[in-house]
Amino acid sequence: MTKADATRPIRFGRIDYTNVWPVFHYFDPAKLRSNTELVYGMPAELNRQLRAGEIDISAVSSFAYGLNADDYLLLPDLSVSALGEVQSLLLFLKSPLEKVLSGKIALTTTSATTVNLLKIVMKKFLGGDPEYVTTEPDLERMLETADAALLIGDHAIRASWRDHGYRVLDLGDLWRQWTGQWMTFAVWAVRREAAERYPEAIGEIYRALVDSKRQSAADPVPLIQEAERRIGGTASYWRGYFGGLCHDFGAEQREGLSLYFQYAKELGLMDKSVRLADWSEASARV
Ligand SMILES: C=C(O[C@@H]1C=C(C(=O)O)C=C[C@H]1O)C(=O)O
Numbered sequence: 001m002t003k004a005d006a007t008r009p010i011r012f013g014r015i016d017y018t019n020v021w022p023v024f025h026y027f028d029p030a031k032l033r034s035n036t037e038l039v040y041g042m043p044a045e046l047n048r049q050l051r052a053g054e055i056d057i058s059a060v061s062s063f064a065y066g067l068n069a070d071d072y073l074l075l076p077d078l079s080v081s082a083l084g085e086v087q088s089l090l091l092f093l094k095s096p097l098e099k100v101l102s103g104k105i106a107l108t109t110t111s112a113t114t115v116n117l118l119k120i121v122m123k124k125f126l127g128g129d130p131e132y133v134t135t136e137p138d139l140e141r142m143l144e145t146a147d148a149a150l151l152i153g154d155h156a157i158r159a160s161w162r163d164h165g166y167r168v169l170d171l172g173d174l175w176r177q178w179t180g181q182w183m184t185f186a187v188w189a190v191r192r193e194a195a196e197r198y199p200e201a202i203g204e205i206y207r208a209l210v211d212s213k214r215q216s217a218a219d220p221v222p223l224i225q226e227a228e229r230r231i232g233g234t235a236s237y238w239r240g241y242f243g244g245l246c247h248d249f250g251a252e253q254r255e256g257l258s259l260y261f262q263y264a265k266e267l268g269l270m271d272k273s274v275r276l277a278d279w280s281e282a283s284a285r286v
């Protein structure tokens with residue numbers, strides 16, 4: 001290992017959306033023994049950076065994990081999942097649904113999981129075949145030329161609060177209606193080479209994330225207050241929002257995500273089957 005390698009910080013990607021807050025709220029890199037640098041970004045940008053090795057570990061779109069499962073390991077029991085409605089994965093319809101099915105849909109540049117979930121819903125569940133264009137997440141501009149627009153994260157939340165008059169479909173709700181399953185939108189992944197190279201640091205980061213998740217679940221009030229302060233909305237909105245999300249990744253979430261990967265492969269959205277592979281502290285210590 002060169003000197004530069006030995007001193008280089010671990011680069012850790014944090015999605016700059018409220019949905020990951022419970023896992024990051026009490027996570028403070030300054031309290032770690034290892035030199036860890038947080039890199040904030042939209043999911044699609046962090047997906048790219050983890051793929052390129054510019055960051056070592058990150059919250060990423062679950063779809064991006066699926067594309068790169070040979071090179072990544074999952075940090076166990078961490079995810080952004082929901083059974084049903086999420087409130088931040090929204091398709092805004094300017095035209096009636098029948099027209100959207102053969103019309104044009106504008107997709108946010110920030111997403112990977114939800115754009116592919118929408119393609120699954122459109123094709124497999126609703127029998128549609130719309131044209132897709134990818135654009136910056138600006139609802140009014142998207143709908144100038146498209147019949148519908150997909151937004152995720154805080155872009156979707158802010159747009160949903162406006163008096164827009166559009167019909168809105170929640171992708172978490174659609175997935176549940178058609179499959180009865182959980183859906184997992186984001187996971188925490190580490191590059192296999194980073195897991196081998198920095199086993200103690202990854203273990204330390206992992207324990208700190210699990211600890212943050214536990215503290216957030218025990219008392220969501222600080223997160224709710226911070227969301228009100230930074231983004232707006234009411235305490236009851238944020239209570240409902242955080243309450244509808246699950247940051248665990250147990251058997252039910254794994255089953256739902258595996259079904260999503262199966263459909264994505266069936267429709268040619270990814271070319272390989274995905275086997276979920278977990279990082280483990282015990283194996284990293286050997
Ligand atoms: C719940 C959400 O999950 C997300 C959806 C993602 C995607 O579609 O690729 C990626 C990360 C999460 O931000 C959300 O964005 O609101």
